[in-house]
Amino acid sequence: MKIGILGATGAVGRQMLQCIEERQIPADEIRVFASKRSVGKKLFCNGYELTVEEATQDRLNGLDFVLGAVSNALSKKFRPMVEKSGAIYIDNSSAFRQEDGVPLVVPEINGADALKNHGVIANPNCSTAITLMALAPINNLSKIKTINACTYQAVSGAGMGGIEELKGEVDALEKGETYEPKVFPGQIAFNVIANIGSPLDNGYTTEEMKMQNEGRKILHLPDLKVTCTCVRVPVYRSHSISATVVTEEPVAIADAEKAIAAFKGDVLVTDKTPTPLDNSDKDDVYVGRIRRDLTNPNGLVVWCTGDQIRKGAASNAVQIMEYLLDHQA
Amino acid sequence: MKIGILGATGAVGRQMLQCIEERQIPADEIRVFASKRSVGKKLFCNGYELTVEEATQDRLNGLDFVLGAVSNALSKKFRPMVEKSGAIYIDNSSAFRQEDGVPLVVPEINGADALKNHGVIANPNCSTAITLMALAPINNLSKIKTINACTYQAVSGAGMGGIEELKGEVDALEKGETYEPKVFPGQIAFNVIANIGSPLDNGYTTEEMKMQNEGRKILHLPDLKVTCTCVRVPVYRSHSISATVVTEEPVAIADAEKAIAAFKGDVLVTDKTPTPLDNSDKDDVYVGRIRRDLTNPNGLVVWCTGDQIRKGAASNAVQIMEYLLDHQA
Numbered sequence: 294m295k296i297g298i299l300g301a302t303g304a305v306g307r308q309m310l311q312c313i314e315e316r317q318i319p320a321d322e323i324r325v326f327a328s329k330r331s332v333g334k335k336l337f338c339n340g341y342e343l344t345v346e347e348a349t350q351d352r353l354n355g356l357d358f359v360l361g362a363v364s365n366a367l368s369k370k371f372r373p374m375v376e377k378s379g380a381i382y383i384d385n386s387s388a389f390r391q392e393d394g395v396p397l398v399v400p401e402i403n404g405a406d407a408l409k410n411h412g413v414i415a416n417p418n419c420s421t422a423i424t425l426m427a428l429a430p431i432n433n434l435s436k437i438k439t440i441n442a443c444t445y446q447a448v449s450g451a452g453m454g455g456i457e458e459l460k461g462e463v464d465a466l467e468k469g470e471t472y473e474p475k476v477f478p479g480q481i482a483f484n485v486i487a488n489i490g491s492p493l494d495n496g497y498t499t500e501e502m503k504m505q506n507e508g509r510k511i512l513h514l515p516d517l518k519v520t521c522t523c524v525r526v527p528v529y530r531s532h533s534i535s536a537t538v539v540t541e542e543p544v545a546i547a548d549a550e551k552a553i554a555a556f557k558g559d560v561l562v563t564d565k566t567p568t569p570l571d572n573s574d575k576d577d578v579y580v581g582r583i584r585r586d587l588t589n590p591n592g593l594v595v596w597c598t599g600d601q602i603r604k605g606a607a608s609n610a611v612q613i614m615e616y617l618l619d620h621q622a
Numbered sequence: 623m624k625i626g627i628l629g630a631t632g633a634v635g636r637q638m639l640q641c642i643e644e645r646q647i648p649a650d651e652i653r654v655f656a657s658k659r660s661v662g663k664k665l666f667c668n669g670y671e672l673t674v675e676e677a678t679q680d681r682l683n684g685l686d687f688v689l690g691a692v693s694n695a696l697s698k699k700f701r702p703m704v705e706k707s708g709a710i711y712i713d714n715s716s717a718f719r720q721e722d723g724v725p726l727v728v729p730e731i732n733g734a735d736a737l738k739n740h741g742v743i744a745n746p747n748c749s750t751a752i753t754l755m756a757l758a759p760i761n762n763l764s765k766i767k768t769i770n771a772c773t774y775q776a777v778s779g780a781g782m783g784g785i786e787e788l789k790g791e792v793d794a795l796e797k798g799e800t801y802e803p804k805v806f807p808g809q810i811a812f813n814v815i816a817n818i819g820s821p822l823d824n825g826y827t828t829e830e831m832k833m834q835n836e837g838r839k840i841l842h843l844p845d846l847k848v849t850c851t852c853v854r855v856p857v858y859r860s861h862s863i864s865a866t867v868v869t870e871e872p873v874a875i876a877d878a879e880k881a882i883a884a885f886k887g888d889v890l891v892t893d894k895t896p897t898p899l900d901n902s903d904k905d906d907v908y909v910g911r912i913r914r915d916l917t918n919p920n921g922l923v924v925w926c927t928g929d930q931i932r933k934g935a936a937s938n939a940v941q942i943m944e945y946l947l948d949h950q951a
Contacts, residue, residue, distance in 0.1 A: 439917035443772035443864045445814045445853065459812075467796060480899060483788075483858050485774045487911060487925050488895040496875070496913030505916065520916040520923055522864040524774065527856050529812050535772045535851040539917075546825070566817040570809060582816060584825030587834065587849040588768035588868075594849055596816050 294321050295355060296614070297380065299348055299371055300362035301325035301336055304453050305385055308607035309360050310338040312576075316611055318618070324352060348374070356380040358617075360610050372413065381617065382413045383610045387499075390415040390507055397510045400612045401558045402429045407613050408620055414613055417511060418503040419605025420444045420523065424534045425511055426559055426578040426604065427597035430552035432512055435540035438591075440519040442504055445526045445533040446489060447569060450601050451476050459527055481527050489523040498523060531569030532605060533598040543591045546583050553580050558604070572598040576608045623650050624684060625943070626709065628677055628700055629691035630654035630665055633782045634714055637936035638689050639667040641905075645940055647947070653681060682707040687946075689939050690714055701742065710946065711742045712939045716828075719744040719836060726839045729941045730887040731758045736942050737949055743942055746840060747832040748934025749773045749852065753863045754840055755888055755907040755933065756926035759881035761841055764869035767920075769848040771833055774855045774862040775818060776898060779930050780805050788856055810856050818852040827852060860898030861934060862927040872920045875912050882909050887933070901927040905937045 296313065300306045306327070313320060325336050326348035334345040346352060348371060353359065359375045361368050361384040368386035375382040389395045396406040397415045399422050407414050417425075424442055431437065448455035454476045462482035465472035474480055478488055490500030505519035554561040560577045567579035578599040586592025599605055625642065629635045635656070642649060654665050655677035663674040675681060677700060682688065688704045690697050690713040697715035704711040718724045725735040726744045728751050736743050746754075753771055760766065777784035783805045791811035794801035803809055807817055819829030834848035883890040889906045896908035907928040915921025928934055 441770055441866055441915075441917060443851070445774070445855070463792060464796070467793075478894075479897060483856060484897050484899040485855055485857060485862055486895060486897055487862070487864065495916075496911065497916075518917040520866065520921070522772070522911075522923060522925065524862075524864070526774070526814055527812060528814060533814055533816070533853075535816065535853070537770055537849065565807070566815060568808060568813050568815055570813040582825065582851075586770075587824075587826075588770060588847040592849070594851060596851065 294319055295357050296320050297324045297326060297353060297356045297359040298362065299326050299359060302327040302331045302334060302345060303362055304449055304602055305362035305606045307336070308602045309362060309611055310336060312603070312608045312611040314339050316615060318611065318615060324356065350374050350377065353378040353380065358383060358614050360614070361385055362607070376412050381410065383416060383613050384413060385416040385606050385610055387418065387503070389413055390417065397507055398613050399425060399511055399609060400616045401426065401556065403511055403513070404616045407616055416606065416610045416613065417507050418500070419450055419601035420446060420532050420534060421504045421507045422605050422609055423532055423578055423597060423599030423601065424504060424536050425508060426599060427553065427580045427595050428536060428538050429512065430556040430559065431538055431540060431544055431549050431593065434544045434548055434552055435542040437512065437514060437517060437538055437540055439539045440504065440508065440517070441537040442519065442521045443535050444521070444523045445528070446523060447528040447530050447532055447601060448481060448525065449530050450532065456529055459529065477525060481525055483527060485524050485526050487522060487524045489525055497521070528569045530573040530600060530602065531598050532601045533569050533596070535594065535596050537586050537592055537594050539586070539589055539592045544593060546585065546593065549583050549593055566596065567598045569598050572600055574603065575600055576603050578604055623648055624686050625649050626653045626655060626682060626685045626688040627691065628655050628688060631656040631660045631663060631674060632691055633778055633931055634691035634935045636665070637931045638691060638940060639665060641932070641937045641940040643668050645944060647940065647944060653685065677703070679703050679706065682709065685709040687712060687943050689943070691936070705741050710739065712745060712942050713742060714745040714935050714939055716747065716832070718742055719746065726836055727942050728754060728840055728938060729945045730755065730885065732840055732842070733945045736945055745935065745939045745942065746836045747829070748779055748930035749775060749861050749863060750833045750836045751934050751938055752861055752907055752926060752928030752930065753833060753865050754837060755928060756882065756909045756924050757865060757867050758841065759885040759888065760867055760869060760873055760878050760922065763873045763877055763881055764871040766841065766843060766846060766867055766869055768868045769833065769837065769846070770866040771848065771850045772864050773850070773852045774857070775852060776857040776859050776861055776930060777810060777854065778859050779861065785858055788858065806854060810854055812856060814853050814855050816851060816853045818854055826850070857898045859902040859929060859931065860927050861930045862898050862925070864923065864925055866915050866921055866923050868915070868918055868921045873922060875914065875922065878912050878922055895925065896927045898927050901929055903932065904929055905932050907933055
């Protein structure tokens, strides 16, 4: 069993290696790919030293799985090479998520969709994956009609650069120096910025529309309506989401809590308010504060937090691979 | 014209003095009151040095207005003394906001209510005042039925102690030291905490219910339904709110923008996403990103930010006094 990782030196790529180790994926060989300037760097997995190389057709050949942690543009470039190699491509970019024939998968929710792949499987948007992990158990009790979500998204959602920018700004402010933001559209230290992704004609951003577009595909709810406000906050790791969910029939709070507590990958937190700091570097999504929507008897309000490098990206991709290994003949 | 300030050494009290100066309130004398340990401290207003004293009946007598920036408990203690003095009491605590006969006032929205006072006027909750400033112009176009709000609340909403705690935690983390949180229920630096106020039986907090309870009174909408999630974020100053507002009739985005731009105290921001950093130390509420609620044709989603020490507290209180001075015979 041979695995390749595209973008292995980034925040998500490194986390994929750690997840492969933690989940004891039976890999005989792991090849780590990144851009030219990282070639020769050393990474580690399962006690082995791995040397970063360039992703050539020759080096992609012979792999069983390729996990992609690169930009949309690079993912589009590499896809035909991965397909030629015969490996299954599990891609964390948003390039193919809406393509027919490309399953978009959160294993605990719609793992079976992964089995219908034609060589490419897409990993969902981070906030979407985390929110749906919290809401899927409610959807199992009564179908979701609408979601209204506000996010509190960590800087590492923008990769290593986001982490460095927040740290750099805090350091500069402590020293009375200035720091020119490059990753975010303004200072993120001690600020919040409701502007993630690119602007669309309807006033939403690409990031905000993902929860509706991807939610429909993952939950098999083609009529699902989602309105979303995505906000970057000065948190290093783990996204939080306040979501109001309206179902076809009212769901009792106690029933929702029971379903969430029993759902694989979710932890129901009742003794305190889960925070991103509690949840950092954990695979599970923490869900709490389930209460009645005071504007709609069929609505519930839910607070959840999930590590977007793990469940929102790397762990979910590794879990998709694990699901295929467990379920394919 | 003689003014007294209760709690003059706190974040809101100091801001009140600054607002009195900025707005050129014609005060002949200002008496500044605080707790015993602050007696003798010096404060400044209009170029005069003011000496902090204890609020005795004797020193309250003769005042025309008393602005309160103290806790509910202290406000309840001082109210009969202020009433005895004959001064009008403009109180920033939540102690009397729901009391019949006590107007709850945002001057730009329901200033006329202040004229019906019986000696006590209440200043609203900070997030509520800021959110309603953004939504009142929409309510003028079509009556609001429901609001679904998520807040991003600055640490100074908890007073000077909140500012010191965030700063102390950031400093401690930079030095690799530990810091024991006292003001917030956990580390707020690089974290968000969806737990402001005290828990209620319905799963909401006292802070979260204020937007419904106070919104009904300020907007004169006894049937208004509001569901709210209040979240503390590591921002020093200015609260931000993402609010979904559903009106009786659909309101066009362009009409909402026009009404907001024309509303005194609001600034419509269209060239960027307003952030709390942009808005810090400003009296105006910044409103932006007005877009259609994708779950409801009668809904609009609005992003707003307001300085909660100013418009959410001190400036609003001083504006109430100004309104009375302008409108009373």
